[in-house]
Amino acid sequence: xxxxxxxxxxxxxxxxxxxxxxxxxxxxxxxxxxxxxxxxxxxxxxxxxxxxxxxxxxxxxxxxxxxxxxxxxxxxxxxxxxxxxxxxxxxxxxxxxxxxxxxxxxxxxxxxxxxxxxxxxxxxxxxxxxxxxxxxxxxxxxxxxxxxxxxxxxxxxxxxxxxxxxxxxxxxxxxxxxxxxxxxxxxxxxxxxxxxxxxxxxxxxxxxxxxxxxxxxxxxxxxxxxxxxxxxxxxxxxxxxxxxxxxxxxxxxxxxxxxxxxxxxxxxxxxxxxxxxxxxxxxxxxxxxxxxxxxxxxxxxxxxxxxxxxxxxxxxxxxxxxxxxxxxxxxxxxxxxxxxx
Ligand SMILES: Nc1ncnc2c1ncn2[C@@H]1O[C@H](COP(=O)(O)OP(=O)(O)OP(=O)(O)O)[C@@H](O)[C@H]1O
Ligand SMILES: [Mg+2]
Numbered sequence: 001x002x003x004x005x006x007x008x009x010x011x012x013x014x015x016x017x018x019x020x021x022x023x024x025x026x027x028x029x030x031x032x033x034x035x036x037x038x039x040x041x042x043x044x045x046x047x048x049x050x051x052x053x054x055x056x057x058x059x060x061x062x063x064x065x066x067x068x069x070x071x072x073x074x075x076x077x078x079x080x081x082x083x084x085x086x087x088x089x090x091x092x093x094x095x096x097x098x099x100x101x102x103x104x105x106x107x108x109x110x111x112x113x114x115x116x117x118x119x120x121x122x123x124x125x126x127x128x129x130x131x132x133x134x135x136x137x138x139x140x141x142x143x144x145x146x147x148x149x150x151x152x153x154x155x156x157x158x159x160x161x162x163x164x165x166x167x168x169x170x171x172x173x174x175x176x177x178x179x180x181x182x183x184x185x186x187x188x189x190x191x192x193x194x195x196x197x198x199x200x201x202x203x204x205x206x207x208x209x210x211x212x213x214x215x216x217x218x219x220x221x222x223x224x225x226x227x228x229x230x231x232x233x234x235x236x237x238x239x240x241x242x243x244x245x246x247x248x249x250x251x252x253x254x255x256x257x258x259x260x261x262x263x264x265x266x267x268x269x270x271x272x273x274x275x276x277x278x279x280x281x282x283x284x285x286x287x288x289x290x291x292x293x294x295x296x297x298x299x300x301x302x303x304x305x306x307x308x309x310x311x312x313x314x315x316x317x318x319x320x321x322x323x324x325x326x327x328x329x330x331x332x333x334x335x336x337x338x339x340x341x
Contacts, residue, residue: 005310008091009083014306048086077313080108081330088329105322114308136271155207190241197246265292
């Protein structure tokens, strides 16, 4: 089955062609980062308008790249939520219009299920069951995964998502958006031990997270540095390192707890923050001790992309699921409400 996948939940227009027999045939992405950078975050109205501009050229691009005719496409998959409603509507309308015109089915995909399944596109995909750590700009969740659509939420952030905390900490030090890669880069030159940030909610049982306090801690530390005569560039590096270490260690502690609680020893990490090298290394060390394995996608499939939507949609279409012609999207959508396949 050849599926054209469209992703438009936030500030990336992603389009990909996935074939159930041949795998991923083409993948294209337009990131709106430059458009939103001056505002220090995503402006929903600008995001929607830009998706409208980019969608059809990107679809043409992937069809050309895969040397594929529209008539070969068996189905459409699009992100139906969670995300920005205006942005989601662009992908949903486009997918439904093409599906109607081409006489093929369309399926709405849950964005976080897309992230969760992205490591399945790699050479050594994880086997069910596993624990998944979803760490993105909008989500921090630990999920027990027994199969596609068989999700049990084990814990989640009570306030900011991990990626959001990276972005806000970067912003308060005057760094560019998105902050995750900026902080990761600066942290490489940070002096270990100059600052020590708390590991929120690790001193009590449970699998929930709270990252908003770290951002306040970073703000106070940054203000103290600005009030003193020190080197502010070095202060940025040292804060970046201390902040990243705190996030990484907190996530590692909670992942270990989730694995112990479920008795599983395979961990999947997905979402933008799963591209973080320090996080990958820390989890790999922990899993090596537990004689388990950690799985993640290549960096460009950690952040938003069309490939994960085409893949997830294809699995649901193969199981016989698809939508009617109504264009429905959801800003909020609990992943546990998805049907199993
Ligand atoms: N190397 C990195 N280290 C830490 N964070 C990173 C890194 N690369 C990207 N990020 C963070 O990942 C986030 C973007 O990831 P993603 O595209 O998955 O999130 P989103 O789509 O905005 O949110 P959601 O998927 O929850 O709707 C940003 O917060 C960004 O700062
Ligand atoms: Mg995302």
